[in-house]
Amino acid sequence: MxxxxxxxxxxxxxxxxxxxxxxxxxxxxxxxxxxxxxxxxxxxxxxxxxxxxxxxxxxxxxxxxxxxxxxxxxxxxxxxxxxxxxxxxxxxxxxxxxxxxxxxxxxxxxxxxxxxxxxxxxxxxxxxxxxxxxxxxxxxxxxxxxxxxxxxxxxxxxxxxxxxxxxxxxxxxxxNPEVDAFSHHVSRSGMKYRLYTPDRRGAHGPRPVVVWLHGGGEGASLRDDYYDNETTLRANRGALGFATPEAQRIFSGAYVVVPQSTSFWMEDGSRFAPLIREIVAEVARRHPVDERRVHVAGCSNGGYMSLKMTTVYPRLFASSVPVCGIVASLTPGGPQLITDAELAGITTPTWLITSRDDPTVPPEPNTIHAHDLIPRSLMTLYDQVVWNGHRFNGHWSWIYLARNDPSSNGTRVWQWMAARRR
Incomplete structure (x- = not known):
């Protein structure tokens, strides 16, 4: 039943x-x-x-x-x-x-x-x-x-x-004014995405882009053609954070692009990578985008895809912020999803985020391992996920990125991203 x-x-x-x-x-x-x-x-x-x-x-x-x-x-x-x-x-x-x-x-x-x-x-x-x-x-x-x-x-x-x-x-x-500020789109390859367009009043010159890659729960629901282009914005504040007035001020106005997987990114990262790249190119054709300032961030499944994108397109992104990203197979004995050689070859400035009590993606073989191998990468490792006095599931460390909480030597993660240029 x-x-x-x-x-x-x-x-x-x-x-x-x-x-x-x-x-x-x-x-x-x-x-x-x-x-x-x-x-x-x-x-x-x-x-x-x-x-x-x-x-x-x-x-x-x-x-x-x-x-x-x-x-x-x-x-x-x-x-x-x-x-x-x-x-x-x-x-x-x-x-x-x-x-x-x-x-x-x-x-x-x-x-x-x-x-x-x-x-x-x-x-x-x-x-x-x-x-x-x-x-x-x-x-x-x-x-x-x-x-x-x-x-x-x-x-x-x-x-x-x-x-x-x-x-x-x-x-x-x-x-929902925050969600409704993102327009609906479908790429030529059929991948749906949402787009936040910054306020152009008083602005001059091209704008940066932040690509947000969702977690596994926000892709299409398999076997029933359920593909809504909605859950990516409503499940958490990962994408919405970059469209807040605070983030827009820090980035001097940024486009926020939110692709939605037709299944889940880890199913075939190599196949999805060019489809995401196509969406970035489409936004750049239609809007005044600074292609030196294209950033990628994502959580869990999207954390994996953020890393994958920088291995497939090493010269595309100004920065990458994988949150509780997956590197090792979650199935015992399964293959490494991103090899040590690929991690060691990443040249995109990378800031990794996770929590020690993550029950879904163990930090040691994933975030910590990636940090050890990616040259000059930064890492913020929390003990648990607590915000405004509420303790969340330890996997939900994307909350910290959405609130611009991680910092290194006095610089917070959004400011760090905004300062990067390809």
């Missing part, structure tokens, strides 16, 4: 939800009248260090007339959320992070337009707010189908004192 697991261990990509509508309970409707209004709402998401969550809901209330904010309390509306897999789950398989829960409303307010905003309880490790599910047998994240149901449970009033009741609520888009 299918075993849904309601916990949020791996958290990624979001899906647009289906329409959800509920009438106001009859007793409440009779008590304060009915307008028969149908109100649409959006789901507002944020990518935390552990993945994307729905953090608030905006009700399109401006059409109801000016609402008296004094009539709004956290008990005015109830929110229920259901998240299910977008693809069938095989019998006996598991999907992590499906849920069917009530979402507590922690605050309610009117925004500048006069729409009603419901702030929801959310946080690292909290079940019931994520937008992604992890299918165990595939080792992949998928965008969950989200269905939110809203019920008005108490009266609200207009500023003129007239009562307002809402007959139904219709679910609309999922909005």
């Amino acid at each position: 299918v075993t849904p697991v309601n916990r949020r261990t791996v958290l990624l990509a979001a899906g647009a939800g289906a329409a959800a509508g509920l009438s106001l309970p009859v007793t409440a409707a009779r008590a304060h009248g009915r307008t028969g209004a149908k109100v649409g709402f959006t789901l507002n998401a944020r990518v935390l260090d552990g993945g994307e969550q729905i953090v608030s809901i905006t009700l399109g209330a401006t059409r109801l007339g000016p609402i008296d904010p004094a009539s709004l309390t956290t008990g005015t509306f109830a929110v229920h959320a259901r998240a299910t897999s977008p693809i069938p789950i095989a019998e006996g398989d598991q999907i992590f992070s499906e849920y069917d829960v009530d979402r507590p409303v922690t605050a309610i307010r009117l925004d500048r337009r006069g729409d009603i905003v419901l702030d929801l309880a959310y946080g690292e490790g909290q079940v019931g707010g994520g937008t992604l599910g992890y299918i165990l047998s595939r080792g992949r994240n998928v965008r969950l189908d989200l269905a939110y149901t809203i019920t008005q449970t108490a009266p609200i009033r207009r500023r003129d004192g007239r009562p307002v009741s809402i007959a139904s609520f219709v679910q609309g888009k999922l909005l």
Whole structure:
């Protein structure tokens, strides 16, 4: 039988939800009248260090007339959320992070337009707010189908004192400004990618490029043609970090390119390398790119691919930052994925990052071994992964790169990258 697991261990990509509508309970409707209004709402998401969550809901209330904010309390509306897999789950398989829960409303307010905003309880490790599910047998994240149901449970009033009741609520888009700032693209070879374009106002000259290579969970889900071009941005802040105002200031405005594997990078790094190179060339043709300042970074499977790219294209990148990258086979007795000779031959400036307590990619035969062989490489080795007081899985050391935490002799990793030239 299918075993849904309601916990949020791996958290990624979001899906647009289906329409959800509920009438106001009859007793409440009779008590304060009915307008028969149908109100649409959006789901507002944020990518935390552990993945994307729905953090608030905006009700399109401006059409109801000016609402008296004094009539709004956290008990005015109830929110229920259901998240299910977008693809069938095989019998006996598991999907992590499906849920069917009530979402507590922690605050309610009117925004500048006069729409009603419901702030929801959310946080690292909290079940019931994520937008992604992890299918165990595939080792992949998928965008969950989200269905939110809203019920008005108490009266609200207009500023003129007239009562307002809402007959139904219709679910609309999922909005995440950081994710939505990346445009969708497909290369000529069919590889999907997302692209952040820096602000060109007041800028002169070509811009650098940061290529972010995702982990294994964010590639296409095998055997079912699930290939969404979404999970790469919603699973963690790896790519988003480089599009923040802080990073953009450090890099003087950078394009951020996020290719998505049609399976997983380690399946065939030599085959994927030219496809990634094609995307870089495509961006360079269409935008004012400084080809002396093309950087590559990636986590886990993408950490492997970051190293692989510098062995295949030794003169392409100004810097490489592999995070918890894979060098040795994770299967006992398997072949070395990147040979010692290849590592020793890397000439691209390289900064490796990992955590000693990584339970997925052991640091010694991978990051530490690579650091010993790559000439003049830097390495940041954490004891564990902790951010804002929350301890994460030790494999998630990409959180540190996304927050520009690693440093060497007083120089942080983003500044180090930005200073490199090919």
